[in-house]
Each structure stands twice: as C-alpha cells, then as structure tokens.
Amino acid sequence: MTRRTSGVAGLAVALLIGALAARPEAQQTIKVGVIQPLTGAFAASGTYVSNGARIAADEINAAGGVLGRKIELVVEDNKSNPTEAASVAEKLIVRDKVPVLMGAWGSSLTLAVMPKLMEYQVPMLVETSSSDKITTIGNPFVFRISPPSSVEATGFARMIDQLKIGKADFLVVNNDWGLGTADQFTRMFKAHNIKVGLVENMAQNAQDMSAQLAKIKASDADTLIVTTAVEQLTLVFKQAAALGLKRRIITTGGSQVPDQLIEQAGGAANGTSHIAFFAPWNPDLSADPARARAFIAEWKKRGYAFAGLTESFRGYDGIRTIAAAITKAGKPDAAAIRTAFWTVELTGLGGKIKFNKVGPAGMESGQSICDIFLVRIENGKVVVPKA
C-alpha cells in the first residue's frame, strides 16, 4: 500500500462515513417497516400487498393517525430473495429504527427474516406466507394473519366431498410455500383416502413448464393442484391449454388473483377453481362488508388493477392490525407492541383477527384464523359458491 494511494483511500472512506453519520434527526412519525418482493419472481403480488398497506396507512393517518402521530411506511424490496430479505430487515431495524415490521410475502423470505427478529427483539406481522414452519419453529416475534397450509388443507377438506376427487397430482413452486402445501394437502388427501399421483415442482422463475405438464398429461389423475405466484400460474394455464390438458385444476395459496388469470390465460382459466381468503367480487361475504366496499372503491380510485384485490387486502389488514397493536401498546416500542399483539382484536377484510398461541411452549407465535372460499371461473367470470 504505497503512501499516495492510501491517502486517497483514507480520504474516500472518511468523506463517505462523515456524510452518513450526520443523518437528519427522526421526525415525529411512527415508522413501520414493510418488506415485500417488488422485483423478481413475486414482484406482482408484492406490489399489490404494498399498495394495500399504503391505502390502510393513508386511511389511518386521515383519521388522526395512531397515538396522535402519523404512521410512516418504510417499504423495502427483498427482490424475491431470502438473503436480501434478511439484509433489508436489518437495515429497517438498525438504521430506520422501526419498532414493528410487516412482511416478507414468500415463506422462504419470511423464514430468512425471522432470525433478525430474534436478534433485535422486534415483532413482525406476517401477512401472506403459509409455510407451517413459520409458527412452529418457536419464534415469539412472529404474528401471522394468513392461514398456514395445514389450516388451508383442513379448510379445503370441508369442500372435498362435493368435488369428488379420485386421484390428484401436484405442480408446486420449489420453495417453502409450494413444498409445504404439497406436504399438507397430501396428508389431508390420504386422510380422505384420495390417491396422490405425481408431485412435480418448478423453479421460482422458471417459465417453460411444458415438460412437467406433458408428464402430468400422461398421468391418470383427475385433478391437478397448482401452487405458485400469479405470473407463473398464467404460464402454467397457457401451457396446459396448449398441451390440451383436459383436467380439473385447483390452485391454492390465495395469491392466484383469479381476475388476472382470466385476463392473461383467457379461456384457459375457465373451469378452474381457486382457494381464496377474500372475495372482492361479492363484498357482502367479507367479515366487514362496509369496509370491504370502501377498500375496493379506494383501490379502483387509485387506478390499481381490480385483479390485485385478492392479494392487496393482506397488506390492508396487516397495517390495520399493526396500528391496533401500537394503539394498545400506548407507545411505539417493540416490546410493548409485541405484548399488545396478543390482546388485539379487530375485524379484517379476511375475517376476524385474533392471535392465539401456536408453536413450542414458552416460545409461541401468534396465528389468526381467517375465512376460506373456493371460487370457480366460469366462462370468463368468477363465481363465488355459497360456502
């Protein structure tokens, strides 16, 4: 390291660190960290959830905010990648000093953030991830309003008799969410003596599934369960139609955004049925119809696609739950908010929100149960059967 270059390097570092250290003092707002995939394989869903969260925050601030202070959402992109999710979580906690988080959308992404919650003792509201591991691993800082795959499976079991499934194949995305769903549904099917055939998986950003679909076409199952994000789902439907796959298709996970399927997969989407946790097509079915209509109106006013509603309600419910917790905690402090979560009770668009203890004793996580619908697409329209 010769004399001259070290001078330059020293100067460069001092300059940069000086600029950083003098960050402006935090204003009076209460910061809430939001971690969503805004790029990468799950970009569409992550954007919808963030927009839903923004509507909730604006609504709350318009009504005077929380504890007299405005809520400020600090939204970070985890790029649909676990390591990025962990690093933006650390940035939100350490740098932006947020007392509470909402996020990470995909199960692998949420699982990546969880060690940071333990390390910095900051609670997080899980709005979408459905892998059971999240609430059974024993992380007391996790509060989930989306149903784990096991609950989804039991919910689905109620509707199984009218579907008369003989044998089912699976085509799932190759991560915690997909594999978790296949696992839970297989167990549930066996309990209802329904035979399980192929379990094919697809990489998160794979676009050409014609090989897997050709294999499934050759199998003798009568139903195909598909679990993945909406972008990949449209490809699966198009390629299934292209292969002439004549089979009943049911999608799980609640992130399928049926309207976008109709728009992009066209006729290919007809005859398929989907598990959903919110039915914007018929707001009266929601636990809070008035608020559901208001939310749908606000969503349309902002010019967002109607199709995104089945995803964005999660962000909306999530922020309202956090606001309720902060109000109960009395101060924007992580520990207080964490205890307050256990006493929160409100009616979300997706059903009543109340956290009961789940997971190993002493290290329980919060899990709230919500409604489940099975909707069908018939000649281009979503039909919500009276469950």
Add this chain to the structure above:
Amino acid sequence: MDQLLQHLVNAVVLGGTYALLGIGLTLIFGIMRVVNFTHGELYAFGAYAVYWFVATSGVNFFLAIPLAIAAGLLLGAAVEYLLLRPMRGADIDTTMLVMIGAWIVMQNSEMIVWGGVAKSITTPFPESPLVVGPVSVSWLRLFALGFALLLIAGTYVLINRTKLGKAMRATFQDSDTAALMGVNIRAIHTATFAIGSGLAAAAGALLGPVFLVEPTMGDLASLKAFAIVILGGLGNVTGATIGGFALALVEEMGAGYVSSGYRDAMGFAIIIVVLLIKPTGLFARAERVG
C-alpha cells in the same frame, strides 16, 4: 410413447427461436470476436418492443414483430457504433468489460422503464391448440417456429448469396486482406452487430408472447446462446442452427425424463463438455461462416 412425441414437438418448436439466438451470436462472436454480453438484453428488448407496440400503442401483433426486429437492429447498430467502434483493436478482455457495463446499463434501464413486474402479451391466436393425434401444440408456438425458420432461411441467403454476406465472410476469415480488397471493415462490423442483435430481438419478440416479458429474461438467453454457438462452432451459421435445435431437444428430454429443475443446466453442461473435448465446436468447419 405420446409423451415422447409431445416432448419432441415441444423441442422443435422451441428450437426455432433458440437457433435465432445462436445465429445472431455466432455472427457477432464469429466475425468480431466480441463476447457479446448484451445479446440477452437485445432478446429482452425485442420482447418489450412487441409489448409496447401491442399493449400500449395498439399496433397489430403481426406488424409489431417486424417493427420489434427493426428496433433491435437499430439498437444493435447504436451499441456497436458508440461502444465497439472506438474500441477497435482492444484486446478481448477489455471489450468484454465494456459489454458487461453495457449489459448492466441496459438491464437496469428496462427495469426503470417497465418496472419489475412481468408483463404478458395478448396475441390474436386462439387458446385451443392444434391437435394432431396424441400431440397438441399451440398456434402461437407454431407461428413462432414458422417465423423463426423464415428468418433463418433469410439469414442463410443473406450470408451466402449477397454482396454484404460475401463481405462479412471475407472479414471473418481475414479482416486485413478484406480491407485491402476495398471492404469497409468498420461498416461491416456495425452491420454484423446490427444483424446479430436484430436476430436476438426477433427471438425475444417471438418468445415474449409465449412466455412472459420481464427485465431479467435476457440473462439466461445470453448463456444459452453461448452454449449454442460453442456447440455449433464459432461463426458457423449452419452449426448454430443445428445447435439451437439440439439444445432445445436436450433441454426438453432432460426436463422430461431426468429432472425439470436441471433444464437450464443442460446448456451449461454442453458448454463445459464441448469446450474441453473439442474447443472449435462439434461442427468443425468453425473458422468459416456459412
């Protein structure tokens, strides 16, 4: 048996556009010895161009494809003129670093202009496939194959039958002598890069509607194009065509019978194996274009 037949059809349909990617790169790589990292971005640019023409400005789908190819040609010419012409004579590593810089700029510009969310292109083709016996294939993919074959034939004629083609082949074999014979080498390089980029844009324009259009779709296409070029031999248009179909077949069979997860690894396995056994590519007439 019909599953095998279906895989074969899938492979042939995909092979057409893979060949386009390969031919485009083999021209650039073969003639200009440039390891073109922006090839994938031209592929993505072609897809976005079709999306822009069809979705935002309502142009007819069949018109949008040639327009996208033309846009690809222009962008390729611009990249060559701005970045590669001043680099004439620089060693291969330096040009490669410039191309990596260009790749980063192009991909992130697409991210800003179009956003991270994947786009879908609606096409006038019916959803219900053409069914022939046990095999069925969508009309859109057949159109993509047909159009690709048309472009491949066109390129073949251009290279082997036209004056420009002759000049390109001369430049490929020995640019100094070609220059002595009055060939304007700089113009040939710009033209070659433009044609190569146009073909990549064409592949993107054809596969965009079949799959989805998103900013990082080019990365994999770039690496697959390299696999095809190496399989077919540097600068060998016929080799690239065969290489394109071969890669599609290996991928489809691998995904069908080995494991779908390793589909994309087939291309890279080919690169490593071929380079270590026969660096000049399987179809040994590597050093000749056409």
Add this chain to the structure above:
Amino acid sequence: MTMSMPELSVEHISVTFGGLVAIADLNFTVAKGETVGLIGSNGAGKTTAFNVITGFQRPTEGIVRFRERPLNGLKPHQVASLGLVRTFQRTSVFPNNTVLENVLIGLHRSGRSTFWGTLLAWPGVAAAERAMTERAWEILNLVGIERRASELGGALPYGDQRLLGVALALAANPSMLLLDEPVSGMNAVETARFVRLLEAIRGLGITILLVEHDMPLVMGVCDRVVVLNQGRVIAEGQPAAIQRNPDVIRAYLGQGAACA
C-alpha cells in the same frame, strides 16, 4: 573438433503444413561448445527448424536429441529446463517490467523458494531472493546493460532490447543457446557490441546455434555453418569452405554472381 557425442542432433526431421513441405529430411549435429550458424534464404525453413528443436512446433517425422535425450513430445518449458534455451526474433523482452525484473524472471528456474516458504516468509526465501538478484546483476554486467537496470524493458533502445533478450536467455542457465536472428535491425556499433557478447558466451563454454542473415557475422563467429534451402541441408562445413561452395552460391545469390 572433438568427436565426442554431439550436444544436439537433428535426425530426419520433416515438417509439412497440409501440402506445403516446410522441412524435408533435415539432418545436422552441433558438438559441445561449438558455435554453429544456420543460414538460408527466407522461407528456407530456418525458423520452423528452430521451433521444432525448442518444442514450439511438433515435427511430422524425425527426432531431435539433446545430450542423447529425445525431445519429441516435450513441452517448450521442459525443453528449456533441460538447458536448451532460445531467444525470439520479434518480441524478446517483458515490456512492462524493469530490466532487472526481466532478468529475475529469466532466473525463474534457478530459484529455490517454495510456495509455502514464500507465504510464511521463511528466512531461506529472502536469502534465495538476494542470491537471485546478485546473479541478475552479474548477467546485466556481462551483457553490458546494467546502467539501465531500473528502466522498463519496453522503453529501451532497440539494440539494448535485443541484448536484454539474450540476458533473459542466459538467466535461464542454458548449456546450449539458440539465437534467432539476434542482430537483425542492429546498426554497426550494436552489432560489434553483440559480437563481443557472443565471444564472452562462447568463453563460458555454452554451445550456440545461430540463425542469421548477416554473412560477415556468421562467417566471423561460427566454427561451422549449415546451409538450408527449400527445407533441405545443401551444404555444411567451415565458414571459408562454405563461402566458396558453388551450390551455396547458386542457391543463395542466384546464378551468375560470385560471393564477395
């Protein structure tokens, strides 16, 4: 000239590129300590023969023996490690390294420092480094370019670059040196300096095979001369005899003219 076993023997070497026969059934030997000139018009196959002997080019047929060891199949660096070191006609130096560094690179094979020794800064390594630098200065003095030790190889005047090329080869501790047109492009002063260097190298007992066009130099320095034409040896012998040999004159200067 002692008739002990030849230092280098080239036996029935032929090289064909596709249809072109570059060398056809080449045979000659070089004895220990001898200085032999290899002359011939352009395209006579001199450089190809050179490349075959030093392992840069694989012959189509024939064997090259150095101190009785066949060299066929050996890689160039293995040939050099046996003590048969060559110079190059065009690029003969490392342009971006100083003159001293060039010679230190040449001394590569004589260095004893091991990988782990280097990493752990073993005391032996520093000693070996000093010894190498010592040897480097000796070679620079022998060749006469010690004043330019810290200049960049590429920045030297042409004559000095050629000398540095020879210094590099000497650093590789050769028992036989193959010089590829060492004085081409040199002026009279530089050539004279080079001849003095050649005499010094002969004094060290190093065998030399010299490829050169400069007739006065070849005739003045070489013990024996081998004449090549169209890839075949057409004459071999003392410089004086070669000058008068009619075949050489005809092949070299065309029909009529007599050699000066």
Add this chain to the structure above:
Amino acid sequence: MRRALSYAWLLALFTVPIWLQDQYLLHVAIVTGIFIIAAMSLNLLLGYTGQLSLGHVGFFGIGAYASALAAVGFDVDVFGHTFVHDPWPVPAAFAIGTAVAGLCGYLIGKLSFRVRGAYFVIVTVSFAEVVRIVAVNWVDLTQGPLAVTNIPPFAFALPAIGRYTLYSKVSNYYLVLLVATAAYVTIKRLVGSRIGRAMIALRENEQLAVSVGIDVTRYLVLAAVVSAAMAGAAGSLYAHYIRIVDPDIFVFLYTVTMVIMVITGGKGTLAGPIVGGLIFGFVPVVGRSFASPEVQWILYGGLMILVVFLLPQGITPAVRRLAAARIAPRPNGNLDVLPDASQAGGR
C-alpha cells in the same frame, strides 16, 4: 518507508469501530470487507495472471455453502448410501469452506486453462451457473430455495475465556479485518516472489515466459487455487456473518461487483481492489437515499465503461502517476507491477 505507511493504514482500520458507532455502517463495513477479500483474490487471477475469470462467485458461493453445511450439519443420500455429517465448530467449517473452494479452483483451473481467451471466460461463467442450478435443485443437501438458515456465527473456544461467540458487529469487524490482512499479506508476498514474477511473466508474454522454462499450466492453476481458496474464505465469512445462504449467492451480479471493484481500483496492483472495494462498498449506501438501486447500477455500468476507456489502468495507478508527477518525477514511473526490486539488491 512504505512498510511504515502500511502499518499506519492498518492501525487506522483497527480504530474504526471505536469512532464509528452506527451499527448499520459497521454492517456495511463488514460486508464491504468481505467483498474486498473476494476482490483481492480475483485480482490475483484478473490482475496478476491476466485471466478474466467470470466464475469467481462460484468459489465464493461454494466456500459459503461448504462452511455453512459443515457447521449446520447435513444428511444426504447419494446413489443409495447416506452421508451423515454432524455439526462442526465454525473455525473448522471455515477451513473446510476454504479447502473445498480451493479444490474446486484446482479442478476448474486444470480444466478451463486448456482453452484461452473468449472460451476461457465462457467456461468460467458456465461453471458458476451450473453450481447455482445444482444449489437450487439438490434440495436435500443445500435446502435449495429454502436456503440454509440460522448458520452459527463464528465462535472460538479460547483456553482462558472459554467459548467466545462473535455476535456483535465489532467482533465480526475485527474477524474480517484479520482475514483481510492475512489475504493482503499472502498476495503481497506471493506477487513479490519468484512465483509471482512467473505469473506476471505469463500475463505479459506467455511465449517468452515458456522459453525461459516457466510451466504455464502449473502457475495458472496455482493462481486459480489460491484465488479460489481466498474467495471461499470470504464466502465462509459471509455465510457465518449473514447467517443465511441461498442459491442466489451465485448470481452473476456478485461477480460483476468484484470485477468492477478490481477494474476501477486498478487491476494488477495491491491497493487496487481495496480502493475499488471501499468505493463500491460505501457509495451504494450513501446513494441509497437519493438514487434507486436501478439508477445506481446504471451509474456503475457507465462508470465501468468510462474506466475502461479513459482509465484502463484504474484509479490507483492514475493517482500514483498524478502524485508522482507532483512530488518528484521518478525516472520511469513504472506501474506497481512488481515491488521496486531495484531498491532491494541494487549495486
């Protein structure tokens, strides 16, 4: 004189955690340090032997995975029989990570140096891609996209203090500084030695190097092994600091980041990767407030093109030339290609 300055610079780095309390900046300093180690190792290949290896993230990732899996433990069945590996202490895992990466460096070096130029680059890029795809799909070893989670942080069983685990940022900072210094010294000694000169000779003029008896393959493979092992060590540090490893660690963008650090800093110089590393480590953090990541990346891509056009030797030599011209013009102002041997044994 230069030695004293290196120590002064090292001391300055040593005091950083004392005056820099901001946890997030320490986090950035640690990650930057890890990438500087990887950039230094790439510089050995790219700068000193002149081989543009674009698969360097493959070794970084292999080091991370090997170390993480050795520390977390795994059981995997390969063709029938199962390998069960129970968790090892982290220092041993670090050694495993470095060794496995070095071994891969040997294998890939042996294979890829049979080809040169464009083909070499493409083989290295393909190597990294294949390793990424294997990491995604070999789920029962690498957990695939589920990622290897809660990897134990570094911990030393020191005789006096008993078991000391590096949870805090400060302790991790010093660990990275220690490994970075070791890496710097390794490269400095290697490059200044007979072995280093052989590598540089291969870069400058392979044919001439061979003619003095330098075995090309041996030294290229040696450079590949050392640089791969060092990248593996950096990967292992990354795994045990971030405590999660997923297949996206092999993404091409990491290799490009390392290449930009080396090229802009100054390839073939000791200080180059450090200067480039500091710039590219901290600028994104400063820029994060006023430019979105995409805009930043466009600037970096543009910067790389400019550097290649205007400053082919990178920042360090340019600054050195500037400073040299100002103070006392040295006779030859040669590049910091080799330590100035003339001082060592001059007559």
